[in-house]
Amino acid sequence: MATILVSSSRSAQGNTRRVASAIAAYLNADVISPAMATRDVLARADRIGFGSGIYWLGFDQDLVHQIERLPPMPGKDAFVFATSALPEPPFRQYLRRFRDLLEDKEFRVIGMFACRGAATWGPFKMVGGVSTDHPDETDLIAARAFATRLAP
Ligand SMILES: Cc1cc2nc3c(=O)[nH]c(=O)nc-3n(C[C@H](O)[C@H](O)[C@H](O)COP(=O)(O)O)c2cc1C
Incomplete structure (x- = not known):
């Protein structure tokens, strides 16, 4: 099964x-940038x-806009991955919004x-960094386990 990661x-x-x-590595997939995802x-x-870091409570805008430009992809299997310094806050459910975007494209x-994912930038730097050392080995093992659970 051919898999591409954007x-x-x-x-x-x-x-x-x-x-x-x-x-x-587990899925033997190519990894491409959003711009290449035609x-x-x-x-x-x-x-x-589809994956990105979380920036300003959302997925990377280049990725979002690239998906918005796609025609419907009926029934095409997709999965999502993300890293963020903090857990998703209840007031801004960006994972669900991103899932909705993909489902809108069928x-x-x-x-x-x-x-x-470690953040040492701007406001995160002022508090000495957040989630430093992540993703760590446990996170990467979990990512690999996630890949194993996807259908063949
Ligand atoms: C400009 C910017 C904005 C960010 N905004 C958020 C945010 O809203 N929530 C959060 O949890 N982390 C935020 N982060 C931290 C990133 O989500 C985290 O460092 C992530 O692992 C970055 O992924 P990357 O190394 O693949 O770019 C932000 C980081 C940057 C650089």
């Missing part, structure tokens, strides 16, 4: 890139993973994975 990882640490690599490229995959969302 991943955006903006911070210097590349937290989401590391999670994408762990998932891609309809024609995605149409060649049986299953697509993807079949088969799984979602999220873990902490």
Whole structure:
């Protein structure tokens, strides 16, 4: 089964890139940037993973806009992965919003994975960094386990 991961990882640490690599290694998947995720490229995959760091309480806007530009992809399997410094707050359920975006495009969302990612920037730096050392080995093992649970 051909799998492509569309991943955006903006911070210097590349937290989401590391999670994408762990998932891609198990699924034997290519990892591409949002800009490369055109309809024609995605149409060649049986299953697509979309992931990013969380920036200002949402997924990377380049990734979001690229998905918004896609035509409907009826029944195409998709999954989601994300890293964030903090757990998702109840007042801004960005994971569900992102899932809704994919479902609006008629993807079949088969799984979602999220873990902490170190943030040492701006306001996070003022408190000495948040979730430093993440994703750690346990997070990457969990990401790999998530990949194993996806259908073959
Ligand atoms: C500009 C910016 C905004 C961020 N906003 C949030 C946020 O709203 N909530 C949060 O939990 N983490 C936030 N973070 C922390 C990132 O989600 C975290 O560091 C993530 O692992 C980054 O992934 P990356 O290394 O793949 O870019 C922010 C980081 C940056 C650089």
